[in-house]
Amino acid sequence: MARVADIIQRESCFQPGSTLCMGCMESIAFQNIGKLTDNGKKTIFALGTFCGEVSTLQYPNPVAWGRGETTPEKWEKSFGVIHHVFESAPGVAEGIRDTADMLAKMGALSGPVQVAALSGDGGALSIGLRTLLMTIHRRVPITIFVLINEIFANTGFQFGPTTSPGSETSTTPVSELVDGNPATPLDYIGLTVAAGAGFVAQVSPAFPKFFMQTVEKALASSETAVVFIPAPCITGWKFGEGETVNLARLSCETGFFPCFVKEKGQKGQIKFVDLDPAKRPPIENFMGPQRRFHHLVKKDSKTDTFCMRPGKEAMMQKIRGWIQNHLDSLNQLT
Amino acid sequence: MTKVETGAGAIYEKAINLEKVRAAHKPLAEKQTVREADGNAAAAYASLQMWRSVIFGGFPITPSTKWLETVAAVVSSGKVGAKQLKLLEAEHAVADYLAGAAAACRDLIVSTATSSVGLDHMAESVRSLGASGLGNILLIDVYRATANYPLCIEGDPSDTLAHRDSGWIQICCRGIQQIYDTILQAPCLGMHPDIMTPVMPGYYGIKDSHKSSRLLLEADRDIHAFQDALIAPSKLPGLINGDTAMGNCVTSNLFQGYKIDQKQRMENVFKVLPKIGKLFEKQFKRPGLEFVEKIRWPKDDAVDLAIVGMGPDMGTAASLTEAMQEKLGIRIGVLAARLLTPFPAGEYSRLLKRAKGVLVVNQAHHYGRGHLGLDITQACYSLDSRPAIVNCFAGMGGAILSDATWEEMIQHTSRAVKTGEKLTPPVVVHEGRIEWQG
Numbered sequence: 001m002a003r004v005a006d007i008i009q010r011e012s013c014f015q016p017g018s019t020l021c022m023g024c025m026e027s028i029a030f031q032n033i034g035k036l037t038d039n040g041k042k043t044i045f046a047l048g049t050f051c052g053e054v055s056t057l058q059y060p061n062p063v064a065w066g067r068g069e070t071t072p073e074k075w076e077k078s079f080g081v082i083h084h085v086f087e088s089a090p091g092v093a094e095g096i097r098d099t100a101d102m103l104a105k106m107g108a109l110s111g112p113v114q115v116a117a118l119s120g121d122g123g124a125l126s127i128g129l130r131t132l133l134m135t136i137h138r139r140v141p142i143t144i145f146v147l148i149n150e151i152f153a154n155t156g157f158q159f160g161p162t163t164s165p166g167s168e169t170s171t172t173p174v175s176e177l178v179d180g181n182p183a184t185p186l187d188y189i190g191l192t193v194a195a196g197a198g199f200v201a202q203v204s205p206a207f208p209k210f211f212m213q214t215v216e217k218a219l220a221s222s223e224t225a226v227v228f229i230p231a232p233c234i235t236g237w238k239f240g241e242g243e244t245v246n247l248a249r250l251s252c253e254t255g256f257f258p259c260f261v262k263e264k265g266q267k268g269q270i271k272f273v274d275l276d277p278a279k280r281p282p283i284e285n286f287m288g289p290q291r292r293f294h295h296l297v298k299k300d301s302k303t304d305t306f307c308m309r310p311g312k313e314a315m316m317q318k319i320r321g322w323i324q325n326h327l328d329s330l331n332q333l334t
Numbered sequence: 335m336t337k338v339e340t341g342a343g344a345i346y347e348k349a350i351n352l353e354k355v356r357a358a359h360k361p362l363a364e365k366q367t368v369r370e371a372d373g374n375a376a377a378a379y380a381s382l383q384m385w386r387s388v389i390f391g392g393f394p395i396t397p398s399t400k401w402l403e404t405v406a407a408v409v410s411s412g413k414v415g416a417k418q419l420k421l422l423e424a425e426h427a428v429a430d431y432l433a434g435a436a437a438a439c440r441d442l443i444v445s446t447a448t449s450s451v452g453l454d455h456m457a458e459s460v461r462s463l464g465a466s467g468l469g470n471i472l473l474i475d476v477y478r479a480t481a482n483y484p485l486c487i488e489g490d491p492s493d494t495l496a497h498r499d500s501g502w503i504q505i506c507c508r509g510i511q512q513i514y515d516t517i518l519q520a521p522c523l524g525m526h527p528d529i530m531t532p533v534m535p536g537y538y539g540i541k542d543s544h545k546s547s548r549l550l551l552e553a554d555r556d557i558h559a560f561q562d563a564l565i566a567p568s569k570l571p572g573l574i575n576g577d578t579a580m581g582n583c584v585t586s587n588l589f590q591g592y593k594i595d596q597k598q599r600m601e602n603v604f605k606v607l608p609k610i611g612k613l614f615e616k617q618f619k620r621p622g623l624e625f626v627e628k629i630r631w632p633k634d635d636a637v638d639l640a641i642v643g644m645g646p647d648m649g650t651a652a653s654l655t656e657a658m659q660e661k662l663g664i665r666i667g668v669l670a671a672r673l674l675t676p677f678p679a680g681e682y683s684r685l686l687k688r689a690k691g692v693l694v695v696n697q698a699h700h701y702g703r704g705h706l707g708l709d710i711t712q713a714c715y716s717l718d719s720r721p722a723i724v725n726c727f728a729g730m731g732g733a734i735l736s737d738a739t740w741e742e743m744i745q746h747t748s749r750a751v752k753t754g755e756k757l758t759p760p761v762v763v764h765e766g767r768i769e770w771q772g
Contacts, residue, residue, distance in 0.1 A: 108352065
């Protein structure tokens with residue numbers, strides 16, 4: 001394991017120039033993943049269509065990917081990136097991986113190649129769930145990063161399979177009849193473990209040491225590694241500037257997005273969140289700063305704390321129930 | 335390692351040693367060999383004999399499945415050296431997989447075969463790849479009716495014709511030898527630096543895919559010599575040997591520039607294809623790629639009635655022309671379409687300039703006059719003396735085009751020529767009868 005102090009000195013393959021929103025967690029994640037891939041191996045990323053693609057590969061804006069100001073002198077520092085269709089990232093990455101492996105088998109490749117797929121949760125877990133699970137099932141040695149912002153952000157913040165219960169999205173509007181999204185999210189961690197992934201984790205740059213160590217392990221996995229990265233979306237979740245990392249931390253500590261890691265054959269670990277709801281921060285602390293939950297939570301002006309709005313017990317209970325069930329389910333893997 | 339800057343990023347010249355790839359290939363045929371093969375096996379053999387062809391992807395669908403089974407059998411036997419066949423969960427996944435493999439190394443050829451709704455299932459990816467500049471992808475389409483109401487597994491080119499705007503070079507084959515020969519030439523066209531466009535060779539399901547006949551299998555070394563004379567190392571970086579980005583987004587003010595480039599690359603097919611065809615003919619003593627196959631056609635283009643169609647049924651038409659010429663007292667010529675996209679309108683215009691009538695046989699459903707019919711009409715539009723153009727639908731769903739059907743279509747066209755009507759309503763002909771008139 002490299003020391004975090006050394007990793008942060010490395011050269012990232014994600015450079016300034018993207019048009020990601022100010023305060024987007026994806027940008028923070030990419031910068032750190034980019035440094036972790038500066039490990040002596042040639043790096044190739046396959047991108048599905050998501051914010052992390054349309055905001056980083058838009059010509060003639062600067063392409064935000066690549067190591068250094070100019071093309072590197074050394075091949076192992078060089079970087080290849082391809083965007084194909086929405087749901088395709090794991091499949092495209094598999095084609096790249098197999099080609100590199102065939103060349104290596106023939107003795108035609110001059111050094112090691114690492115391949116990663118990057119998708120949003122819409123691309124990976126909605127339209128692309130089949131590809132994701134089948135790529136894992138085939139044990140393809142790639143690292144799949146899935147950025148979870150709970151919505152189809154590119155198209156204007158619509159409901160997706162990871163949307164939290166009660167969340168207001170463009171297609172689950174709040175009305176007198178409904179409190180936003182009525183559904184509970186897909187158990188994507190359980191699914192990817194069941195599909196046979198060699199390494200499954202949920203990490204956040206809000207916990208930087210854990211993030212670095214876990215992604216480094218994922219990149220070294222001999223089977224498919226899947227890394228979910230909850231990404232607070234400043235425009236979709238509708239929160240104020242400067243709250244991104246704080247919300248990412250709270251999303252874990254309140255149980256919405258528990259940090260988790262499991263290597264095949266070993267017990268999983270839930271990190272930075274207590275299984276006992278009484279020992280967790282109230283979910284209102286995470287929900288309150290976000291306008292998507294405005295119909296459920298408000299700020300008490302007297303105490304300056306977030307609290308449930310009257311009459312919203314049923315939905316709040318539903319959210320608490322989903323969180324506990326999900327944590328209990330993850331705990332079965334530990 | 336030497337780094338070469340290009341307009342699309344840097345190439346690291348020794349990152350991939352292609353000589354090692356060539357050396358890893360084992361020949362399927364040490365010398366020219368005669369085999370009995372059906373169309374799918376012939377296509378598979380061609381795919382396997384190319385040293386650059388290392389990565390295959392597949393998902394079974396009738397009638398293309400035997401291509402996949404043949405590739406699987408040969409790859410697993412180790413007879414052709416190190417090759418990778420990836421069996422994927424759906425056609426869309428196959429196309430995505432090939433996108434990654436082709437982009438990883440532009441100097442390798444990646445291939446698959448599919449049919450009908452399999453091609454449709456790939457559509458999202460296929461349309462992207464058509465514009466990608468990845469000319470090292472071969473998508474062999476074994477023609478089968480596309481619509482599933484009703485489902486029909488026989489040969490009908492509605493699948494490939496539905497993808498005429500997907501950006502691929504489309505070539506129609508008829509007969510087992512032509513299938514084999516076309517696939518050997520296709521990458522030379524697609525990977526040409528002025529073209530860089532993927533190729534979709536195709537042939538009729540059942541009628542050719544499942545028909546066995548004599549196949550002259552060329553020696554691998556001769557195939558390699560032919561291809562090596564035409565395929566040079568890519569001047570653009572791939573993902574493995576390059577520092578590059580592919581598949582960027584652009585705004586509307588730049589989009590059309592990309593489309594102009596795509597159009598120009600496609601136009602270049604008209605310049606490059608005949609050269610490849612001539613080189614093939616010179617080396618292998620068989621006809622190479624051409625825009626149109628002149629099955630029965632006079633050198634001076636002096637025909638009264640031209641028959642234009644595609645696929646194996648055109649042989650039946652040619653076999654009937656002598657008797658029909660005598661019966662009707664007219665000169666009849668037969669042309670089989672080879673290059674479907676880009677459509678060689680100029681070539682048809684030149685060939686049909688002396689024809690009084692043109693019978694266009696459309697074997698795929700179309701609400702108007704037929705895909706081929708519209709293209710031929712456009713080709714004849716600029717002629718000083720336009721022929722009467724008669725569009726017949728026959729053989730849809732892979733139906734047999736009997737002698738009686740051909741005779742009725744020829745007589746129907748002959749009647750139109752006599753009346754002087756330039757564009758008659760389309761008809762559906764089956765078993766010698768006009769079953770429907772538009």
